[in-house]
């Protein structure tokens with residue numbers, strides 16, 4: 069089977085157009101413009117690529133963006149001080165802190181500092197807890213983008229067996245929870261998983277978020293499986309996914325490319341979350 073491409077770029081283009089219309093209307097009728105603050109500490113290449121993408125998307129959708137590029141040496145205290153300032157600013161509706169954080173900064177303390185109603189990447193334990201319990205909340209952008217892409221292509225999840233590779237708080241765990249909410253049977257795999265190949269080959273859906281370029285090979289994929297590649301690792305200036313695309317497309321029924329797959333959805337979901345934060349939680 070030669071798989072069909074899940075075209076994140078195309079789907080996100082449609083979503084962004086409709087978000088732009090909503091934002092323009094908001095400006096006309098209420099004289100307000102959404103604002104997003106993004107904080108990046110240090111020079112992680114994949115995070116830099118994300119910041120560049122989302123500056124562009126903010127321009128496309130008429131959202132004000134405030135980017136704070138802080139040095140890797142920034143103290144936890146200074147970072148939290150900045151977050152506290154942003155928490156009370158009226159022109160900032162969403163706050164995104166880019167991961168990974170430098171080693172001396174505790175991500176849990178940072179997550180707790182973000183005001184839940186401005187927490188557009190669902191990072192705060194209040195939002196994470198609500199997601200876990202199936203309550204309405206701000207859902208992390210990448211997992212939300214994965215789910216939207218799956219639903220846009222009419223892919224049924226009920227009763228399907230899904231594997232998630234990775235268990236981070238920002239991708240692996242929330243995407244597993246969202247798949248479970250859609251009645252999939254979910255296996256969460258990580259670096260200590262024994263026989264990863266055996267787990268994956270039995271699955272109808274694979275979502276990989278390990279950050280290991282090219283490590284999902286066709287011998288790990290069941291004929292006709294849906295393969296979603298979240299990985300974005302910069303290798304020699306090129307963005308690489310976790311999946312060996314050329315090999316795996318021959319077996320999958322659907323597959324996401326990198327770039328042009330999940331990453332493109334993530335930025336669209338971020339703008340959607342800024343609007344949601346603005347309209348629902350303030």
Ligand SMILES: NC(=O)C1=CN([C@@H]2O[C@H](COP(=O)(O)OP(=O)(O)OC[C@H]3O[C@@H](n4cnc5c(N)ncnc54)[C@H](OP(=O)(O)O)[C@@H]3O)[C@@H](O)[C@H]2O)C=CC1
Nearest residue numbers: 114210234235236239258259277278279298299300331334
């Ligand atoms: N497209 C997008 O929009 C986004 C892309 N990303 C990308 O997704 C990737 C993952 O991000 P993130 O979740 O933050 O990363 P983390 O580094 O926090 O998590 C990686 C996870 O992968 C697991 N893992 C690592 N190696 C293996 C292996 N060989 N076999 C099985 N599991 C493994 C780790 O297991 P363990 O827990 O045991 O260490 C860990 O749970 C990165 O490439 C990142 O850049 C991230 C966010 C958004």
Ligand SMILES: Nc1nc(=O)c2c([nH]1)NC[C@@H]1CN(c3ccc(C(=O)N[C@@H](CCC(=O)O)C(=O)O)cc3)C=[N+]21
Nearest residue numbers: 114115118121165166167189300327328329331332334
């Ligand atoms: N709190 C937090 N949340 C994140 O979601 C998060 C993060 N930290 N840290 C870094 C990673 C990486 N990430 C990307 C998202 C979109 C693109 C993206 O838009 N990529 C485009 C192409 C970009 C290009 O071609 O340069 C695409 O895939 O089509 C890339 C990378 C989000 N991350």
